[in-house]
Amino acid sequence: MDLRGLTPAPVTPFTKDGKVDYDAIQRLGSWLGSIDGVKALVVLGHAGEGTFLTSEEQVNVIKAFVKSVDDKIPIIAGITGEGNEVAALEAKRAKDAGAKAGLLYPSHGWLRFGYQPGAPQARYRIVYEGSGLPLILFQYPDNTKATYNLQTMLDIAAQPGVFAMKNGVRNMTRWDTEIPIVRRERPDLQILTCHDEHLLHTVFDVDGMLVGYGNVAPELLIEMIEAGKAKDYVRARAIHDRLFPVTKNIYHRGSHMEGTVALKHALVARGILEHATVRSPLLPLPNGAEKEIYSAIQSAQLSRVSA
């Protein structure tokens, strides 16, 4: 599977009464899937509120996104179950629903307590063996206890079934040191940045982006990836500057939790969603935020998408 380009992580749209909105999935998926340079969609990620859905909804969301892209690009599913066997069953369900790969999250208890040496490697092995679903290594930020050290990343990347890494380490010392080593030691591993708020700073080192940001500015992010591959700083910087009001209004607002709500407002501004309903525990943004996000989308000259 070739992810050397943009892989957006779509939001999951909801109706005003909180149900999954399958018509809106069709609009979002068919638009993203029609853009040259979009390589795949990762559904049920953080931006997709994946862990806020029942397992039945998760399966239906995967099927709906598969339908929306008309088999033109692969759908990849976020796999989040805490226990490895539970995650393997989740991955099997995703595969049966049409997902072509999985983005495997760390077991979330690790965020608080850390993990025993070898546990991340075992998690990738068990989930792959139990499901046959190819997997993307997910590197969490350095300031969490669920981040993987260099050797752990190298070990996982050498395991059967692991073909790409989504890296969100957010520590530039580690990024600058580790990315060249991973590239040298695991040349077949596709390296994708997920630093939505630091894309300019990471785009020169990667094969692609796997980002929630890809929901709202796919056209410009594809150009930024091309500029990064051409080592064209001036062009990449110009796109970064044009997008900066959008970046600030989505990703500098607070944590990625606010970011998910803001992404939905931005999709309303682009004419894809009708409203920005999110599922609990997410909350609406404070008064005024919606207007600020609309202005940012306008100032970046991101036009309304016609159906």
Ligand SMILES: N[C@@H](CC=O)C(=O)O
């Ligand atoms: N950009 C985020 C997206 C979450 O999936 C990250 O760094 O993890």
